[in-house]
Amino acid sequence: MTNRSLVAIEEYSKEKILYMLEMAKEFEKCPNRKILDSKIVATLFFEPSTRTRLSFETAANRLGAKVIGFTDPKVTSSTKGETLKDTIMMVSNYADVIVMRHYLEGAARYASEIAPVPIVNAGDGANQHPSQTMLDLYSIYKTQGTLENLNIYMVGDLKYGRTVHSLLMAMRHFNPTFHFVAPDELKMPDEYKLYCRKNGIRYVEHRDFNEDVIADADIIYMTRVQRERFTDLMEYEKVKNVYILHEQMLHKTKETMKILHPLPRVNEIAYDVDSSPKAYYFQQAKNGLYARQAIICDVLGITLDEVRNNK
Ligand code: CP
Numbered sequence: 001m002t003n004r005s006l007v008a009i010e011e012y013s014k015e016k017i018l019y020m021l022e023m024a025k026e027f028e029k030c031p032n033r034k035i036l037d038s039k040i041v042a043t044l045f046f047e048p049s050t051r052t053r054l055s056f057e058t059a060a061n062r063l064g065a066k067v068i069g070f071t072d073p074k075v076t077s078s079t080k081g082e083t084l085k086d087t088i089m090m091v092s093n094y095a096d097v098i099v100m101r102h103y104l105e106g107a108a109r110y111a112s113e114i115a116p117v118p119i120v121n122a123g124d125g126a127n128q129h130p131s132q133t134m135l136d137l138y139s140i141y142k143t144q145g146t147l148e149n150l151n152i153y154m155v156g157d158l159k160y161g162r163t164v165h166s167l168l169m170a171m172r173h174f175n176p177t178f179h180f181v182a183p184d185e186l187k188m189p190d191e192y193k194l195y196c197r198k199n200g201i202r203y204v205e206h207r208d209f210n211e212d213v214i215a216d217a218d219i220i221y222m223t224r225v226q227r228e229r230f231t232d233l234m235e236y237e238k239v240k241n242v243y244i245l246h247e248q249m250l251h252k253t254k255e256t257m258k259i260l261h262p263l264p265r266v267n268e269i270a271y272d273v274d275s276s277p278k279a280y281y282f283q284q285a286k287n288g289l290y291a292r293q294a295i296i297c298d299v300l301g302i303t304l305d306e307v308r309n310n311k
Contacts, residue, residue, distance in 0.1 A: 004299045005112035005119040009130040009166045014173035017137060023294035023304050024138045024287070031289065033310045034064035035302055042095035043069035044087070045122070046078075046102045051263060052122045052131065055288040056099045059296055062289070068095060085114055092117045097299055118299035126160040126229055132262050133166040135291035139284040140219055143258045147174040151216050155181040155209060155243055156223035156268055158188040163262040164223060168192055171201070178203040181213065183242050185235060186225065209243040215252040220245070222261040222268050222281075240266075247272040260284050 012020070027033070041060040045053050049071075057067045068091075070076050078087060084102070088111045091098055098115060100108055101122040108121030108128075123129045141147055152171065154164045158180055168178065168188075178196065180188045180203055187205070196203050206213050214220055222245055230236040244267060245259065258280040261269060265281070273279050297307060 004301060005108075005115075005121075006130050006295055006299055007108045007112050007119065007121045008128050009133045009170045012130075012170065017134075017170060017173065019304060020134055020291070020294050020298065021138055021141055023297065023307055024134070024290040026304065026307050027290040027293040028287075030311055031062045031293065033062070033307065035297060035307065035310050036060065036063040036065035036300065039063075039065040039097070039300065040095040041065045041067050041069075041296060042091045042098045043067060043071075043122075044091060044098060044100045044102075045069070045071050046073045046100070046107075047123065049101055049122070051285050051288055052101065052129075053099075055285070056120075056122065056131070056292050056296070058289055059292040063293060063296065065096075065296070069099075084111065088115050088119075097296060099296075120295060120299060123162055126162050126165075128166045129162040129262075130166055131288070131292055131295055132163045133170045134295060135284065135288040136163070136167050136221075136260060136262070137170055138287045138291050139258075139260060139280060142287070143280060144218055144256065147171070149175050150218040151177050151179065152219045152221060153179040153181060153214055153217045154188070154221045154223070155245070157186045157225045157229075158182040158223070159186040160226050160229035161223045164188075164221065165192055167221065168201075169195065172199040176201060179206060179213070179217070180204070181206045181209050181243065183207060183239050185239050186242075209245075211249045211252050214249065217253060217257050220253075220257065220259045222259060222265070224261075224264060224266050224268060244268055244270055245273055246270045247276055250276060250278055253278065 060067050092115050097118045099120045105125035105127035108124045112119040225240050261281040
């Protein structure tokens with residue numbers, strides 16, 4: 001069998017992204033489809049998670065699969081010195097697909113090269129989070145009616161934020177204009193700005209975050225400053241509250257503008273924003289279920305037609 005792993009979002013063409021969004025739409029219409037009755041999905045989380053793990057597990061359950069896995073590597077034999085390679089080879093004996101989050105960049109790629117079953121990257125260090133990107137794209141598509149020609153503001157931790165890195169790459173097909181809003185310490189890394197230039201993606205960088213800066217946004221993508229990525233906690237303390245979005249900052253924004261956040265939030269979105277019709281982050285997390293149902297099916301070789309024919 002061809003290894004159909006999802007490791008990095010660049011592996012998806014424009015056609016593939018649109019195809020996956022169609023599949024997610026099918027699952028939103030009817031999430032309970034017992035397509036994977038005889039399958040086992042393993043969820044290996046070497047780093048903490050709420051949404052990604054639970055939505056993948058809900059996706060598997062709604063598809064009729066069984067779920068095995070761990071949420072804390074301390075309870076596994078990795079504490080006895082078992083290598084990632086051996087863990088992956090062992091779990092491949094038990095499961096048909098492995099969903100893995102790991103703190104090391106490149107861990108998912110490595111796993112996909114050795115595993116006989118598909119690997120789904122559920123986040124590898126500060127590198128990529130492709131399933132988050134698919135739910136982000138689905139959320140943007142649902143709320144804007146298109147992915148084309150949008151003004152997307154990415155705000156906060158653009159240095160370590162794997163969700164913004166993956167989203168930036170996926171949007172290359174859709175002629176976006178990005179606005180990178182970050183303090184110097186957390187600026188979008190040069191490699192991603194180079195990627196933008198090579199792919200003809202417009203971007204503007206900002207240090208200020210106020211109602212005039214965001215007035216033209218179609219999407220404001222807020223991010224958390226990730227304490228766990230800092231080696232020097234004094235540096236984290238300096239930037240942790242750098243940008244906070246308040247409801248009063250939204251008055252000049254477009255009616256159709258939506259605020260996304262991969263979550264968890266700490267304090268970068270004030271609670272007064274939650275009741276705004278422009279707040280979309282909780283629905284965004286719900287969309288993760290449908291996007292991840294589509295991903296699990298796709299890596300197991302199940303087509304959109306097969307999904308449509310199974311209600
Ligand atoms: N967005 C996201 O990855 O959330 P979790 O860390 O809770 O999975």
